[in-house]
Amino acid sequence: MNNRWSIRAKITAMLAIPIVMLVAIWLFAVSFTLETALDLRNAKLVSDKVTEPAEAMVEQLQIERQLTTVYVAGGRRNAGAVQEQRAKIDLEVKEFRELASDKDFQDVASAETKQAIATSTNALDALPQLRQLADNGGQADAVRQAYSGIITGSYGIGESVTNHQDSEVTEEATGVFVLGLSRDLYSQEDALITQAAASNQFTASVHTELVALIGQKRLILPYGVTLLPTQTQARYRMVAAGEAMQKLTQLENQLLAPPPGTAEAAGINLQAWRGAFDPVNEDLKRFRGEVQAHNVQAARDASDAIFLRLGVAGVWGCSR
Template sequence: MRVTRTTLRPRSVRAKIVALLMLPIVSLMALWGFAAVTTASTIGDTERAKDVSAELLTPVAAFVTALQSERTAAMRQAAAPGAQHLDTLTAARDTTDKAATAVRDGANASSTDAGLLDAGLPARIDRLEADARGLSALREETNAKGAAQKVFTRYSTIIEHAFAVSGGLTGENDTVAASEARVVLELSRAREAVAQEQALLAAGSGAGTLTQEQYAQFVGAVATRRGLLEPAIADLKPAHRPAFDAVLDGGDYDTLAAVENRVRSAGPGTSAVSAGFLKGWDDSSSAVLKGLAEAEAGAGTGATAQADPFGWDTLGASGVAVVLGLVGVLLSLLVSVLVGRGLIVELLDLRNDALEVAGRRLPQAMRRLHAGQGVDIDAEAPMRRLVGDELAQVGTALTAVQRAALKAASERAELLSGISGMYVSIARRSQVLLHRQLDLLHELEQRPRDPAEVQELYRVDYLATRMRRHSESLLILSGIAPGRGWRDPIALSDVLRAAVAEIEQPGRVQTWAVPRVSVNGGSVADVIHLLAELVENAASFSPPSTKVHLRAARLRDGLLIEIEDSGFGMNEEATAEANRKIQSDRVDLLDARQIGLFVVNRLADRQGLRVELRPSPNGGVTAAVLIPENLTRDDMPVHEAASFGGR
C-alpha cells in the first residue's frame, strides 16, 4: 500500500493543533533519548580512550623516547668509536628493545579494533612493528665508517612512523581530563626536534666538526622546536601548562637556547662543536628532554588513564540533561492537553475569516482598483474593535491589514492617474515649444553662416530632437500616441537614419548593409522612437571611443534589427531584470530607473514588436528587435536559418 504525503498531512484544524502541540513533546523525547545515548557513549569513549592509552599510546611514547636516546648514543659512537660510548649505546639498545616488545604486545593485546579508529592505522602499526624488527640490521650499520648521517636518517624515519601511529590513535583520546590530543602530538614533535639537535651535536662533537648537512638539519630542528613548542603549550588546558612552564623557565632550557644560538651563529665546521660552544649542552638537553617527556605524559596519556568514566566530568551534564528532559516531557504533555482544546475553536473562526479576506474580498477589491473603479473601504472592510485575547486581536489586525492594503492601492491608483495626466500636460506643452524651436533652428541652418556656427546649430538641433523624443516618451508612458505619423511606407534605411539622428552622438553609430524593405507608415513613428531609445542606451553605456553597430536582416517571420555596443556588459541577473521590464504586461510609472525600458515596453506592445537584450560576443550587450512581417513591405527573399532570440 502506497502512503502519500497528502494521506499523512493533517487536514483539520484539530489535527493540526494536536500535531503542533505534539512537536515539542516529540522533540523533548528525542533530546532526552539523545542525552541518554550520549551519556552511554561518553562512558564508552572514556573507557576506550583508557584502553588505547594503556595498550598503545603509552608504549609508543616510551618507544619514541628510547629511540631518541639510542639515536644520540649511536651517532656519538659512529662519529667517535670508544668503549665509553659503546657502553652507553648498549644500555640504550636494551631500553629500546624492551619498549619495542611493549609496543608489539600492546598491538596484539589491544581490545580496540584499529581499523575502526582509523582506516590507515593497521598499516601504520604493521610498519612500526616492521621497523622494530629491523632494529638489528640498523644497529649493524652503526659500526660502519661515516655512517653517522645514515644512522640519523634511519632512526628519525622510525620515530616519524611512531608519530604516525600516535596520530591515528589520538582520535580516540578525547576525554575531558586530557588536553587536545593533537596539541600533545605537536609537543611530542617539538621534543623530537630537541632530540634531533642533541643527536646532531653528539655526532659533530665526536667527529670534531659539524658538516654542512648536519648544520642544516640542526638549524631546521631548532626552527621546528621554536615554531611548535610555545604555541602548543599556549593551546593546552590550564591545568597542564605549569609542568611545561617549569621546563621553559628553568636554567637548563636557557642553556639549551643559548647553545642553539651559538651554533647557528658559528655555522658549519669545527668551531660550532668546540668545547666552549657546547658547554653544558649534554646535561641541559637531557634535562629538557626528560622534563618535556614527563609533562607530555601528564597532559596526554597520564590524564586519560586517570579519567573516571563514571565521574562528574563524564556524567554530570548528561545526567542533568536526562532528568530535566524527562521532567520537560511530562510538563509538555500536561500543558498541551489543557491549552489545546481552547485553541481549536478560536483558530477555526480566525482561519475562516482570514481565508475569506485573502481568497475573495481583498482580490476582488484590488482588481476593481486596477481597473480604475472606486472602492468603498468602509464597506469592503468594516473596522471591528474587539476586546479579548490575542486571537481576537489577531482578527482585528487582519481587518486593519486589509484596510491598509486597500487604502494603499487606492492612493497608488490615484497617484498614477495624476502622474499620467501630469505627463500628458507637460509633454504637450514641451512639444509645442520644441516644434517651434526646431522650426527656428532649421531656418537658421539655411542661412549662410560660418561652418563652425553651422556645426553648433546642428548640435543644438540634435539636443532639441532628443528633447522632443523625451516629451513623446511621456505621452507614450501615459498611453497616448505621439503626434508624429506617416501615411505611406518608409524605407528601412530612412527609418534607421531617423532613429540615429535622435541621439546626441550620431557619428558613433555604424550602420551596416540594410535590406531593401519598407516599414508601414502607421508604425514608423513608434519604430523610430523605439530604436532611438535602444541606440541611445547603447551609446550611453559604452566607452566614447567605441562604435555602436546597427544591423538589419530579413528573417522568415519578420525583420530583425540588432543594436550592439562594446560596453562592459550586464550580468545574467541584470539582463533578466531588463528583459522583464521590456516584456512585462504592466508598467510601474513610479519606478524612475530605466524609464527608457518602459517606453520600449509600451511601443513594442502597441506595434506587436519583440525586443530582447542578450550578451554580445565582444563583451557588451546586443538589443534585438523583431518587426513582424505584417508591418513591412518587401518583395525580397528571406533568409532561411535566422531566428529571433538566437545567435
C-alpha cells in the same frame, strides 16, 4: 459503543505518533551521546595500552639513536653502551607489540589508531638491518637519519588518539601530541651535536640541519603550549624561564652563528652541552607526562558528566 471505541482508538493512534517520534529522537540522542561518553571513557585504556608504551619505546629509541650516532662518528669504539641500549629497546618493542595486540584495546581502538600501530611496527622491522649498517661501515649521518625515520613511523600513534568528541579534551590531547614532537626535535638536535663532537666535524650539512631543527622546535613547541589549559600554560612558562632552558638557548644561539668547520672551532663543548640539555630534556619529559595525565583525567571527567546526564534523562523519560 463500537463508534466510541473507534474514536478512542483514533485518538490513541494520533497521540502515539508524536510519542513514538519523541522516543525515537530521544534514543538517537542517547546513542550519539553514549558513543561520545564511551570514547572518552576509553581514553585511559588507550593511554595505558598504546600511547604511553609507544612514548616510552620512542624515548629508548632516541637514546639508542644518540648512542649509536656517537659510536659510529667516534670510530666504533666503546660498543658496550650501544649493545646494552639495544637490549633495552628490544624489550620495549616486545612489550609495545604485546600491549597493542591486547584484545581489550583492539575492541575499542579506532581504525586510524590500528593503522598507525601497523605503520609503527613496520618501521620497527627495519631496526635489525639498521644496527647492522651501524656496525658495518655505515656513515653517521645516514645511521642517525635512519633512526629518525623509524621514530617518525611512531608519530601517527599519538596523533591518532587526539580526536575525541569533546573539543576541550581534543585540543589538550593535540597539545600533548605536539609536545611529543617537540621532544623528538630536541633529541634529534642532541644526536646531531654529539655526532659533531665525536667526529670533531661541523660540516655545512650538519650546520644546516641544526638550524632547521632549532627553528622547528622553537616554532611548534610554543604552538603546542597554546593548546593547553591556562594553568598548564603557566606551568610551561616556568620551565621556559628556568636557568636550564636559558642556558641551552644561549648555547644554541652560539651554534647558529659560526661558519661550518670543526666542532672545536664552532665552540661545541660536550660537557657544557650535556649540562644544559639533560635538565631541559627531563623538565620537558616531566611536563609532558603531567599534561598527558591531566588529559586522561579530563576525558574521564567529561565521560562521567555525560553518563550522569544520560542517567537523569533516562529517569525523566521513564517518568513521562
